[in-house]
Amino acid sequence: MLQSIKNISFGLLLLSSVAAKAQTESARQTLLFDKDWAFIQSNATGAEKAVFDDSKWKKVNVPHDWSILGTVDHNTPSGRGGGFLPSGIGWYRKHFVLDAADAQKNVSIQFDGIMANSDVWINGYHLGKRPYGYISLNYDLTGHLNFGKGKINIIAVKADNSIQPASRYYTGAGIYRHVNLTITNPLHIQNWGLYITTPKVTADKATVHVQTTVVNDSKESKSFALKPQLIDAKGNTVSGKTELANHTLAAGKTLTIDEDIQVDKPELWDVENPVLYKAVYQVIVAGKVVDNQAVSFGIRQAQFDAQQGFLLNGKKVMIKGVCLHHDAGAVGAAVPLSVWERRLKLLKEVGVNGIRTSHNPVAPEFLDLCDRMGFLVMDENLDTWTAKKQHAENGYAQFFNDWWDKDTRDMVLRDRNHPSIVIYSVGNEIHDNLNDSTGFKKYRDLQNLVHQYDSSRPVTMALFRPAISKVYTNGLAAMMDVVGQNYRENELLAAHAAHPNWTVVGTENGHSLQAWLALRDHPFMAGQFLWTGVDYLGEADWPNVVNGQGLFDRTGGWRPLTYQRQSWWATQPVVHIVRKQENAGVGPVVADWTPTDFDTYDDARVEVYSNCDEVELFLNGKSLGSKPKSADDSPRDWNVTYEKGTIKAIGKNKGQEVASEELKTAGEPAKVILSADKAKIANSWDDVSYVTATIVDANGVPCPIADRLVTFSAIGAGLVTATDNGSLANQESMISPSRHTFNGKCVALIKANAPSGKIVVKATVPGLESGSVTIDVK
Template sequence: MLFLLLALATNAFSQARKIINFDNDWQFIKDDVPGAEKPEFNDKQWRTLDVPHDWSIEGSYDRANPSGRGGGYLPSGIGWYRKTFEISKADAGKMCSVEFDGIMANSEVWINGKSLGKRPYGYISMSYDLTPYLNFDKPNVIAVRADNSIQPASRYYTGAGIYRHVRLVSVSPTHFTHWGTFITTPNASASKAVVNLKIEVQNNGKAGDYKLQIDIVDNKGKVVKTVESTKNILAKGTGLFTQDIEIGNPKLWNVEDPNLYSAVAKLYSSKTLVDNQTIPFGIKKAEFIAETGFWLNGKNIKLKGVCLHHDGGAVGAAVPLGVWKERFKKLKEVGVNAIRTSHNPVAPEFLDLCDQMGFLVMDETFDTWTAAKHNGEKGYNLYFKEWWEQDTRDLILRDRNHPSIVIYSIGNEIHDDLSYPEGYKAYKMQEDVVKKYDNTRPVTMALFRPANSKVYLSGFAEQMDVVGQNYRENELIAAHEAHPNWKVIGTENTHVISQWLALRDKPYMAGQFLWTGYDYLGEADWPETTNNQGLFDRAGNWKQQSLQRDSWWSPEPVVHIVRKSDNAGAGNWVADWTPSDFDTYDNAKVNVYSNCDEVELFLNEKSLGTIKKPADDSPREWNVTFEKGTIKAVGKNNGKVVAQEEFASAGKPTKIIIEKSNSTLSNNWDDVSFITATIVDDKGVRCANADNLIKFTVSGSGKIIGTDNGSIISHEDYILPEKHAFSGKAIAIIRATKDTGKIEIKATAEGLDAGIITVEVVPEKKN
């Protein structure tokens, strides 16, 4: 009987609110097709696919493409999606909506031929009510048109199509309002916390008393507190439940231990469950203080941040969560603890991952207001006046429960006239909308050349919660020292040492966000297709700036060797001991990046001397007469070896070795594994100059979803299962296609021994 009662309760709970994954089995065509919104339209010849889907990344690079340098010279145009589905007559009393996490761009959505609305901003999430137009026990047709033909639309790559997840949601007439729950922690300490919940209920049913039960559940699944309250809600009206819940000895959310709780809310009419929702949250206290910068739970820390664009390299804008997991792991390894969502709303699961992995977030709205920017003249500036308020509101309502978010930004390098008072009025109206829906976090913007725009003198900056500035750190330092009550942060910064020292040595500097964490598509001049200012390249390879940043930001002892690629200090910094021409390379300029007290360098086991750690964190430098063999750097603290790195000169390429980022996968769109193929000599040393064409083949329960090599001048298609090696390496990203089995991946190149590896497919874990 107990098991029967539990089964009935679980079934009732699941029936109160249905959330159905709506990603599968869409029909797609890259064309503008008249009449495609009509349910009777014949789409049988269209391509069947699952979303998220970015049709732009499937295309080829072409300098003549209208997207231009901003869009990375990838295709633009118009695409249509259609999906046929049925709703049971048993659900006729429910309210049904479709939720899109993002459609790029200028989208319009229809259900059974009825237009539900348009949305120009491709980064914003949206929900449409289907209820008045549904057929029951008969086919329904959703049609979506995405128009990316208006170019140039952006200074950086946007992607195209239904590039984020879609859900079908059905609820009772009386239900929790979409994004209507707001959770804050006005008091948070290690001994006690107060969790405040404001939960809005929309009553499209009968007037009456409704009971709200809230369970606070910790990260182990234990219910730590339960509260109930009752409210009478009028028919066609709304009711707002407000509840303060005290939690003793809470587990605080922070960057080292991102502890999460869940608020499980259940709404009852009498004894009938009418709606339910579960919202994760964190208990924390975050604040910016003018004199000392940023504080989290009473601890003064620096925001060591990066800016991230929304593309994932080879997968374009349709980024599986597994790609972000791999990227976040590397960012954590290099010491990054903060992310700026430059310059637009991100996918909701991106913020979920920040919550789970302990990243602090600057959540940003727009790259433009009304003034156009070069190479993006037909972007959001065309729509700002009509849409800024709704887009800002929707971003705040959607994102405000994420504990990772500590500050909002409402603009990046805005080219509108910011002179006082007109410019501040434009800023203030946006700030007011943010604080109407979330008054617990400060608001900033990334000021552009403020000394030129006079915002430090006009009264604009002094009215900002936190003054954010891109680059020109000395201006920001001078501004704070002239106005010690100003809270300041670097919203965009380069990788040079002077900008790091501005953060390290100025206690009032709350943090900085490097441009960028990863190389991103677009904003590059042909033949380049990718902006390469990232700590890591598109394929996830370490670069000179990530190796150096590791020595500044990592809490662990590190040693990294780099050399100039060409003779006598010419060329680029590379991390190997294999010059492209041994005959002409005799003077090697070598740098070692390290946070160790002292570093000793060895060439073929002969010491080249020891250098102590410079006070300004600059690299240790050696001029080395090149010899084939090995170069090794040894780092010591208090005389003890704590870190070392060694490179050997590579011989002739003989084989491919292959590695995997994940040894198991589940049949889930978001779950991927990075397969890295490296060309090596017979001793296993990477052949850094090898550029062989590597062909990937997959058999069994998986497929390749993209290939890459990280080269900013490669014009090879990402959807092809082959890539020329860049610095001796190439990657394939794979996904499972079945619920169980094995995936065998093989990497081959002419004249080399092949590399083979397997990944196991396991059943997906259910929450």
């Protein structure tokens, strides 16, 4: 249990107590270590020492991305890659007390992400340095701790991303993911020491293979038994053992134990029904449980096939994927889990079933979410090897030779039990020379390393202009488990025609109709991953600070291309109306019926995106005719003489109406209305409600061209933590309670700050009627 202790001597105001109960000798303790850190956004000489005075530092909880809290500046060293947000050095220190009862235990700490070039100390002892900011770090604290009442321990962390430019896209800064402290007996299951695969799967029976690595950190040999238990989604035990084999493990040694467990009538994990099981493993000594670990897994069979593409449990599934970066707009890199859940639900609504983690390991809870929601994941490790990329000259390329193996190994060991992961990628658009022996060796070494720690999944990489790099003809592509290519879909189709035994996948693809047809019309294509699912910070030219190629803007706003993608990928009937923004087919496509200039707009070029057999279009109740679905999935189009009022599309299948949409002309802005995506939230860092402010006219019709300043406030059991809009050039402070609307909308992120109660969120706009919404805190 973690408790706050105050008013200790030496001015140490941030103290936590890890109180171990006597009866917990038999079980490991994993404690969330997020609260009560001291932080300073500068270099602090001597801050690694235990006697350092941090009493005047800022008090923060992690996850904490201090870069997103800064000011956008055209001259900042991070440049276009970092979204013109600040970089530098940040220090964190945490003071805590360990119970005397744990003095003979092993204690370790895991950081799921420190950005970047981190150094970690415990009580002045240097635990290690890690350049890569995306990898989970685990440090053994045993032997460097103080135990007992009043005996303080101090962990210090230095995060340094001051040497820029270090990335082509936004990284964040600081301890931006969760931290956990783990206390175990010296004899215990190794960190990431449970490895579960399902090598044989049928509807009647499945073989679950479990590999368990046990470590003995005590000073004497230990005899133990390993007790397995498999539990289904309903909490029922489906397999276990009554007779346990005894094992003997010498001091300081590890032992890996393999066993197969049969599960009758298994419930299979798939994208439609992502059923999860749990494996609970106990280490037993003299009848007492001295350690236990529980791991979720799915029973499923995934296969990439040269002729059928991708098969899940023997059934062909087209991977309809998107690439995602690790930031989430206003929250930067420190992303609450409910933010990811909201985004993944939106992507599911479009028909997306796959995620590529571009181009780095993600937070482990993100993968848990993909497991629960039924996404197929391409788990990717790196954006560069040794060749530098423009706008990232001081990035990972300078560390690759020393760290590629450890960083890749740790990603695989941590992630390999997730049923959502069906393939690994070991690089994105690598600029190293892949037409010589050194390039071959780098790829082979990476692929072999992945196979060493996870032999159950194939490996690919996102090839960059393979016709130029010669990888389709020099033998490199032939080494790949699955050949992946970014864009230029016809090149990949031609490569498969020349090598029909190759399995192929689009690792990064555009939103065009041509790209979609390359997947739709070729069964051997396993899938595609669109660039991107959601807009992301960085990789943008001033005055833009956001890359805007997403299906959704960073607030979750839909775009016309999102509506079109839904008409291609969704299984439910859909119909959406769009038009060219300016007269006579000029300008971008918009999804509204409110021109910017009524006097010059009379020739409306209208398109309808729909998967329905037939679509009929109406203007102010008058039919403009019906059109059938095109064989090549191109949109249906009408030339319409513009009239104010209502335009409506009705989609029909076999003559029956199955979907419809209407757009109305907006009048002058009259009020702001609020809607919350979650009416109830918990008092948890990972829970947040998105409140959307929409400017509407007197009849409640959204005003898409309204640009107004909205000021949010929260009364009661919560607060406004950030605001945002969908503009690519929005340079307003993310933590400001005020935000201009973009396309008539903006959002506020609301968190709870009390265990229960109500949060009344209000939005005011000068000259307009205010709006409010109430959120309950559970």
